[in-house]
Amino acid sequence: xxxxxxxxxxxxxxxxxxxxxxxxxxxxxxxxxxxxxxxxxxxxxxxxxxxxxxxxxxxxxxxxxxxxxxxxxxxxxxxxxxxxxxxxxxxxxxxxxxxxxxxxxxxxxxx
Amino acid sequence: xxxxxxxxxxxxxxxxxxxxxxxxxxxxxxxxxxxxxxxxxxxxxxxxxxxxxxxxxxxxxxxxxxxxxxxxxxxxxxxxxxxxxxxxxxxxxxxxxxxxxxxxxxxxxxxxxxxx
Numbered sequence: 001x002x003x004x005x006x007x008x009x010x011x012x013x014x015x016x017x018x019x020x021x022x023x024x025x026x027x028x029x030x031x032x033x034x035x036x037x038x039x040x041x042x043x044x045x046x047x048x049x050x051x052x053x054x055x056x057x058x059x060x061x062x063x064x065x066x067x068x069x070x071x072x073x074x075x076x077x078x079x080x081x082x083x084x085x086x087x088x089x090x091x092x093x094x095x096x097x098x099x100x101x102x103x104x105x106x107x108x109x110x111x
Numbered sequence: 112x113x114x115x116x117x118x119x120x121x122x123x124x125x126x127x128x129x130x131x132x133x134x135x136x137x138x139x140x141x142x143x144x145x146x147x148x149x150x151x152x153x154x155x156x157x158x159x160x161x162x163x164x165x166x167x168x169x170x171x172x173x174x175x176x177x178x179x180x181x182x183x184x185x186x187x188x189x190x191x192x193x194x195x196x197x198x199x200x201x202x203x204x205x206x207x208x209x210x211x212x213x214x215x216x217x218x219x220x221x222x223x224x225x226x227x
Contacts, residue, residue: 035218040221040223041221042115042201042218042219042220043154043216043218048215098144098156098159098168099156100156101146101154102153103153104154
């Protein structure tokens with residue numbers, strides 16, 4: 001079973017709007033990471049948040065982490081058509097364990 | 112450009128055949144990870160190597176095997192191929208930090224395998 005589960009599975013918004021994606025996980029983690037994948041391409045790392053952090057920003061991205069609820073959210077502000085992609089959260093539990101990716105959220109930003 | 116190189120980019124083969132996918136990690140990265148991405152299974156972790164040694168194992172079939180060589184490049188061998196093995200196979204690399212702190216993964220562009 002998946003460690004991370006993104007929600008929603010698909011999201012369609014207009015350019016300029018904000019997009020919020022959520023990730024829930026099941027066990028304790030070392031850190032949680034968000035990745036973007038353009039269709040048929042490799043995944044690109046967006047942001048990493050450690051288990052002792054609650055919020056991080058990077059440009060138009062804002063990530064929050066709530067370890068008590070075992071959940072994270074990714075907010076993309078002022079979205080652009082170029083943000084159209086699939087977004088994945090990945091968690092890693094302990095040293096020597098593997099990164100586990102959720103099924104992803106497909107974001108479509110309409111011009 | 113992530114710095115991770117995967118070859119071949121595309122591969123078409125027949126059922127029962129064997130193929131080898133190759134990955135060169137980013138310069139300085141000691142860890143290599145292999146993932147399989149298919150439409151119905153999502154991104155599945157297969158195996159991780161660290162400095163030539165197997166570090167973690169996921170849902171890798173017995174028909175699949177991998178290794179990491181002294182120069183740190185890695186190969187994923189897929190044998191007795193079945194239609195269901197058609198997928199994108201990604202390699203990723205990372206620098207594992209101290210005390211179990213893992214950094215980001217850098218992904219290659221993938222090898223698209225089609226089994227006919």
